[in-house]
Amino acid sequence: MKTAPSPAAATFDTRCANAVELSGVTFGYDRRTILKGIDMTIPRGKVVAIMGGSGCGKTTILRLIGGSLRPRSGRIVVAGQSVPQLDRDGLYALRRRIGMLFQFGALFTDLTVFENVAFPMREHTDLPDEAIRDLVLMKLNAVGLRGAAQLKPAELSGGMGRRVALARAVALDPMLVMYDEPFAGLDPISLGVVGQLIRRMNDALGITSIVVTHDVYESLKIVDHLYFVSEGRIVAGGTPDEVRASSDPFVRQFLDGAPDGPVPFHYAARPLEQEFVRAR
Amino acid sequence: MPAERVVRGVRKVGATTLAILQRLGFATRFFAAVVWHSPQAFRRLQLTLREIYFAGVLSLVIILVSGMFVGMVLALQGYDVLNRYGANDSLGILVALSLVRELGPVVAGLLFASRAGSAITAEIGLMKATDQLAAMEMMAVDPLARVVAPRFWGGIVSMPLLAALFSTLGVFGAWLVGVKLIGLDNGAFWGNMQAAVDFREDIVNGFIKSVVFGVIVSLIAVFEGYDAKPTAEGVSSATTRTVVESALTILAADFVLTVFMFRGVGV
Ligand SMILES: Nc1ncnc2c1ncn2[C@@H]1O[C@H](COP(=O)(O)OP(=O)(O)O)[C@@H](O)[C@H]1O
Ligand SMILES: [Mg+2]
Numbered sequence: 001m002k003t004a005p006s007p008a009a010a011t012f013d014t015r016c017a018n019a020v021e022l023s024g025v026t027f028g029y030d031r032r033t034i035l036k037g038i039d040m041t042i043p044r045g046k047v048v049a050i051m052g053g054s055g056c057g058k059t060t061i062l063r064l065i066g067g068s069l070r071p072r073s074g075r076i077v078v079a080g081q082s083v084p085q086l087d088r089d090g091l092y093a094l095r096r097r098i099g100m101l102f103q104f105g106a107l108f109t110d111l112t113v114f115e116n117v118a119f120p121m122r123e124h125t126d127l128p129d130e131a132i133r134d135l136v137l138m139k140l141n142a143v144g145l146r147g148a149a150q151l152k153p154a155e156l157s158g159g160m161g162r163r164v165a166l167a168r169a170v171a172l173d174p175m176l177v178m179y180d181e182p183f184a185g186l187d188p189i190s191l192g193v194v195g196q197l198i199r200r201m202n203d204a205l206g207i208t209s210i211v212v213t214h215d216v217y218e219s220l221k222i223v224d225h226l227y228f229v230s231e232g233r234i235v236a237g238g239t240p241d242e243v244r245a246s247s248d249p250f251v252r253q254f255l256d257g258a259p260d261g262p263v264p265f266h267y268a269a270r271p272l273e274q275e276f277v278r279a280r
Numbered sequence: 281m282p283a284e285r286v287v288r289g290v291r292k293v294g295a296t297t298l299a300i301l302q303r304l305g306f307a308t309r310f311f312a313a314v315v316w317h318s319p320q321a322f323r324r325l326q327l328t329l330r331e332i333y334f335a336g337v338l339s340l341v342i343i344l345v346s347g348m349f350v351g352m353v354l355a356l357q358g359y360d361v362l363n364r365y366g367a368n369d370s371l372g373i374l375v376a377l378s379l380v381r382e383l384g385p386v387v388a389g390l391l392f393a394s395r396a397g398s399a400i401t402a403e404i405g406l407m408k409a410t411d412q413l414a415a416m417e418m419m420a421v422d423p424l425a426r427v428v429a430p431r432f433w434g435g436i437v438s439m440p441l442l443a444a445l446f447s448t449l450g451v452f453g454a455w456l457v458g459v460k461l462i463g464l465d466n467g468a469f470w471g472n473m474q475a476a477v478d479f480r481e482d483i484v485n486g487f488i489k490s491v492v493f494g495v496i497v498s499l500i501a502v503f504e505g506y507d508a509k510p511t512a513e514g515v516s517s518a519t520t521r522t523v524v525e526s527a528l529t530i531l532a533a534d535f536v537l538t539v540f541m542f543r544g545v546g547v
Contacts, residue, residue, distance in 0.1 A: 066418050095420040102418075106411035110403075123421045 018077075019044045019176050019208035020065055025074035026232075027060060034060055036232035037074070042176075047202050047209040049219040051254065052229035053263060058212040059103065061229070062178045065210070066100060067091045079175060096124055099169030099177040099207075103184065105161045107153040113140070113164050114149040120171045139167040142204075143197055159190025163197065170201055176208045177201070183215040191215070195222045216255055220244065228254065230263065307503050313424055314432050314502065320422075321429035331434025335396040339442055342395050343388055347446035350383060351375060351453030358454075359462055368464055372473030375454035376447075380477065380486040384447035386534050389493035391446075392439055393526035397501035400431050401522040404505025405515035413506075428506060432498045439494025440487055447486070485541045492533055497526045 020042035027035040034057040042048045050058050063069045064076055067083045076083045081094060107116050117136045121127060127135070140146045143163040153161060162182060169177050179198060183191050199222040202209045213219055219226060220240045228236040228250060236248045243251060253261035269275070321327060358374045404427060407413050413423045451473075458464045477483065501522050508518035 068414065068417065092420040092422075095418055098418070100415065100418045102411040102415050104410065106415035108412055108415075109406070109410070120419050120421075123419065123426075 017044055018042060019079060020210070021075070021077040022061075022065075023075045025061075025064060025076060026072045027057075027064060027069065028072065034232055035064075035071075038229070038232075038234060040227055040234060042208060042210055043225075044208055045202075045206060046224040047199060047211060047222060049211045049213060049223040049226045050229060051212075051214060051216060051219065051226055053214065056229050057232060058229060059180055062100070062180055062210065062212055065178065066095065066098060096120075096172060097175050099172070099174040101162070101165045101169045101177070101179045101182055103180045105153070105165035107156075107161060107165055107168070109153050111153075112149065113145065113151050113153065113156070116153065116164060117168045117171050119168065124172060135171075139171055140164075142201070143167045144193075157190070159186050159193065162186065162190070162194050166194070166197055166201065170205060170207070173205060174207060176210070179209065179211045179213075181213055182211060183213055183218055191218055195219075198222060216243075235262075303507075306507070307499075310503055310506065311499055314429055314499075317422060317425040318429045318433065320425040321433065327426070327430040328433050328437075331430045332437050333434075335392075335400065335431070335434045336438030336441060338399075339392055339395045339438065340445070342391055343442045343446050344449050346387065346391055347379075347384075347449030348453040350387060350446075351379065351450030351455075352457045354378060354383075354450065355454035355457035355462075359458060359464075369468040369472055370476075371454070371458045371464060372451075372469040372471075373476040375458075376451055376473045376477050377482060379447040379450040380482050382486075382534070382538075384443045384450065385486055385489035385493055386530060388443040388446040388490065389439065389497060389530045390527055392435075392442055392494075393497045393501070393530070394523050396435060396438065397497045397522045397526050398519045400435065400498075400501040401505040401508070401519045402515060404428065404431070404502060405508035405510075405518050408506065408508060409510040409512070409515055423506075428502045432502050435498030435501065436491070436494045439497065440490040443486070443490035443493075481541075485537075489534065489537050492537060493530050496529050496533060500526050500529065 018041045020040070022038050022040040025035055025038040026033065038061065040050075040061075050061060052058050060069065064071055065078060065083065067086060070084045078094060079097065081090070083091070083094070086094060107113075108119065111119065114136055117139050118132050121132050121135060125132075137146055137149065140149055143166055145160060145163055145167070148156065148160060148164070153164070156164065166179075166182075169179075182194050182198065186194060195218045198209055198211060201207065211219060211223060220243065223240065225239055226237060226243050227234050230250055236243075236246065236251045238246065243255075246252065246255075250262045252258070253263060259265050354375045355371060358371050359368065362368055362370055362374065404413075407423075407427065413427065416423045416426060455469060459466050459469050504518040504522045504525070508514045
C-alpha cells in the first residue's frame, strides 16, 4: 500500500518521470557563448549519452546540471528541483544524491582506494567503521577491485582508476550519476569493462546515468538514448538503432569519423587565395 | 603617435592596479571565508593535527639545523665584536636577544615559507588542477572546510613552535661555539643571558611576531594554491609566488612590528 507522500517529498523525488530536464539553456564563459539553447530530457532509470567534439561544451553541461555553473537563461530541473535557484544548502543536499565521475577520475591522491570510496560515507553519514568497511568492500567488489583496496591511486592503471572513481561515485547510492568521458584513454578491454559497469550499475541500483563521451561505438552498445551536441545546440538524437540508421550528416560524420563535413576540417580562416596572393 | 602611446601606458598602469586590487579583494574575501569555515574544521580535529604534522614535523630538520648554524655564526661574529670592548661575558645576551627578538621568528618564517608554504600551495594547486577540489564540491563537501582550513590552522600552530625551536637551537649552537670552542665562562654566558632577557619585552614580542608570520605564510600558501591556474605551469608559478610573497610580507611586517615594539622598550 502506498502512503501519500508529503508534497515536498513528491516534488523532490518519486513523482517526476524525468531525472533531469534542460530547456532553453544558454551559457558562456566571458563573452563567448558556449551553449546556445539546449533542450534535453533524461528519463528516470535510463542511460543517456551526450556526444560531441572536444570543446563543444559537454563538460559544461554536466557542471550546469551539478550546479557548479549557473546558466545565462533557461531551466535546469534535477529531481524536480530547479538547480539554478537552489541556495547553497539546497544544492549540497541535492549533490549528495548525485554521483559524478570526473574526466580523469579525480581520485584523492593522498588517500588509499579504500579511503577514496569511504570518503563520501565518512563525510555524510554517521555509520560506524565496520559498516563503512563492509559497504566500501561491497562497492569495490562490484567494480572488481576489492583486492586493490589498500593501493594508492598512483599505483592504479587508467582503467582501474576509472573503476575506483565509479565505485566512489555510487558510494552513497545516488539517484543520478554523471560520467565525464569515462572511456577517454582506456585500452579496448578496460573500455568494454567500464562500459558494462556503467550499464550494470545503472540497472542494479536503479539509478539514472548521463555519459558524456565521444566514443560512439561503445555508447551505442550500452545507452538507451544519445544526444549530439554541436555549436552549442543539440543537432541530433535518438535511440542507438535510430542513430545507426540515421542519415543526418552530422551523425554520419561522427559515426564514420570523416575529417570534413558539417564539422569542418579547417578552423575558421580567410580564403586560401587571400593568404598566399600578396597584394601589389 | 606619442599621445597614443602615453594613453596606452596609462591604461596599462590602470589595468594592472585594478587587477592587483581585485586580487587583494579576492584574498580578503577568501581569508574571511576560511575563518568562517574554521569551526567546521575544528570539529574534526584530526584533520588539523595531520596538517600540523605535515607543516610542522616535516619542517623540523631544516629549522633545527639552520637554527644551530645561525647560532654558531652569531657567536663567532658576536665574539669578534664584543672582545674588542672586553664584553665577552655578554655574548649570551647578544645571541639570545637577536634570536628571540628577530632571527628566530624571521628566519624560521622564511624557512617555513619555503619548506611548508610551498608544499601547501603545490598540494592544493595540484588538487585543483586534477579536479579533486571540484570532485569534492560535487560530493557536497566544501573544500574550504575540508582542505583549506585545516592547512591554514596547521601552519599557524606550527610556525611559533618552529620559531621557538629555531631560537633554542641557536642559543645551543652559540653556547657550543662560545663556551666549548672559544672557552668563555659557562656561568657568565647563561647567567647574563637569564638576567637580560625579559619575558614580556623579548619572549612575548618574539612570540607575537612568529604568530603573525605564521598567519601570513599560511594565508598566502593556501590562497595561492586555491587561486592557482589549474595547469602544471599554473601550479609551479603559484608555488614560486608563495615563497616570494611570503618573504617580502614577512620582512615588511617585521619592520612594522619592530617599530611598534621598539617604542615600548625602555621609554
Ligand atoms: N573555466 C573556463 N573559462 C573559459 N572558457 C572555458 C572554461 N572551461 C571551458 N571553457 C571553454 O568552453 C568550451 C567548452 O568546454 P567543455 O565543456 O570543457 O568542452 P568539452 O567537455 O565538450 O570538451 C571550450 O571551448 C573551453 O575552452
Ligand atoms: Mg570535457
